Amino acid sequence: MLAEQTHLRRRVRTSLAGFGAAGLFSLRVMALSPRVLIRPRLVIEQVYSLGSRSATLVGFAGLFVGLVLALQLYGVLGRFGATSSLGPVVSVAVLRELGPVIAALLYAGRAGTALASEIGLMRTTEQLSAMEMMAIDPVNRVVAPRFVGGVIAVPVLTLIFDFLAILGAWAVAVKMMGMDAGVFWGQMHTTVSFRDDFINGIIKSAVFGLAVNLIAVYEGFTSLSTADGVARATTRTVVISSLAVLIFDFMLTAFMFRGI
Amino acid sequence: MRRTFGLELGTGLFMLLGLGALFFLSTQATNFSGLGSGPGYTVTAAFNNVGGLKKGAAVELGGVRIGTVSRIRLDPKSLQAIVTLRIDKRYNEIPTDSSAGILTRGLLGDQYVGITPGGSLKSLKNGDTIHFTQSAIVLEKLIGQFLFNKASSGGNSHAKP
Structure with a gap:
């Protein structure tokens, strides 16, 4: 009984300490982030490897989400004679929810893991310790540019996703089903709000970008310096950041779209 | 390199x-072009009942969208709902004696403000008020009235012979 209690107490204490360490690390990364402007080259490299190379995946995902949404909704809305609202429905769904969420989830899987395992491997091969020995702060030199690059990449990926999804919906509705192009674009133009739908979606994706990148960077940086440790850090990155994206999405939606 | x-x-x-x-x-x-207080002018109209009209609803004249509902508030003195309409500046020749009504698109569609032009030579300007208004039709009231009439007339026909 007593042993169980101490065990429980220790577990609570370690998990609390873990939260504290993650919070402090996040603050440190964010405080050091403006300094990467001294070496923009490092950030550009990260935008390339985290953003540009995920663009194909995210873009294709967007295209097919748009295609499938339009295909499904064309049938369902057709039952009510409301195919004219196909454009707005797809556009609102993609801009508000699907774009930010799917782009962030795919980013976590495609780039977040790479981020975590790269930093984890640097830890394993003692590159980070070597930097510390040379009085170079690894958070400043390794972590901050990756974090900033990732934070820039996620909203851009979301924009690409949104764009291709709406293009996919257009292809199905107008080219395949023969809907009038004027109705498709016109309805979208009048009903979809720039501020309420589009800007809020981009704010969401910025928050997801912060969360996913912080989690990836933290997991990589604190991974155990073994092969197993790196593997675990990578897995934890995907699991935690996917959950974080979905939970944040609910909270932001509750906050932004109440009554809209 | x-x-x-x-x-x-x-x-x-x-x-x-x-x-x-x-x-x-x-x-x-x-609707990026319609962001914020873009080019246009506002007029107000007082309604007894706005029904389910919401901010951002369309303002239409002859079925063409000419603006949006930018604000709905209750006047504490007259106890009427004051609806502010933002109308595109292209449509600046709407007669002052036009009437505004709250209409419903289809049986279950969303509500919008429909404007019926009058015959006056003067046209509405920024800050003007539309005096002739027609409130929203509340479907429940209508159904209630209909049932009530039906019941009372049914009662009469029973009593007559």
Whole structure:
């Protein structure tokens, strides 16, 4: 009984300490982030490897989400004679929810893991310790540019996703089903709000970008310096950041779209 | 050198794609031009009952959208709902004696403000008030009335012979 209690107490204490360490690390990364402007080259490299190379995946995902949404909704809305609202429905769904969420989830899987395992491997091969020995702060030199690059990449990926999804919906509705192009674009133009739908979606994706990148960077940086440790850090990155994206999405939606 | 060139090209292309998407989404897919207090003028109209009218609802004349509902509030003195309509500046020749009504698109559709033009030679200007208004039709009231009439007339017909 007593042993169980101490065990429980220790577990609570370690998990609390873990939260504290993650919070402090996040603050440190964010405080050091403006300094990467001294070496923009490092950030550009990260935008390339985290953003540009995920663009194909995210873009294709967007295209097919748009295609499938339009295909499904064309049938369902057709039952009510409301195919004219196909454009707005797809556009609102993609801009508000699907774009930010799917782009962030795919980013976590495609780039977040790479981020975590790269930093984890640097830890394993003692590159980070070597930097510390040379009085170079690894958070400043390794972590901050990756974090900033990732934070820039996620909203851009979301924009690409949104764009291709709406293009996919257009292809199905107008080219395949023969809907009038004027109705498709016109309805979208009048009903979809720039501020309420589009800007809020981009704010969401910025928050997801912060969360996913912080989690990836933290997991990589604190991974155990073994092969197993790196593997675990990578897995934890995907699991935690996917959950974080979905939970944040609910909270932001509750906050932004109440009554809209 | 070759490698860094590829890197710059890739990053540039990526950012350009993002900017292109931003441009497309803001101009084509949303009402960017109607953002905030764009070009237009506002007029107010007092209604006894606005029903389910919401901010952002359409203002139409002859079936064409000419503006949006920018504000709905209750006048504490007259206890009427004051609806502020923002009308596009292209349509600046709406007669002052036009009437505004709250209409419903179809049986279950959303509500909008429909304007029926009057015959006056003077036209509405910024800050003017539309005096002739027709409140929203509340379907429940209508059904209630109908049932009540039916019941009372049914009772009469029973009593007559």
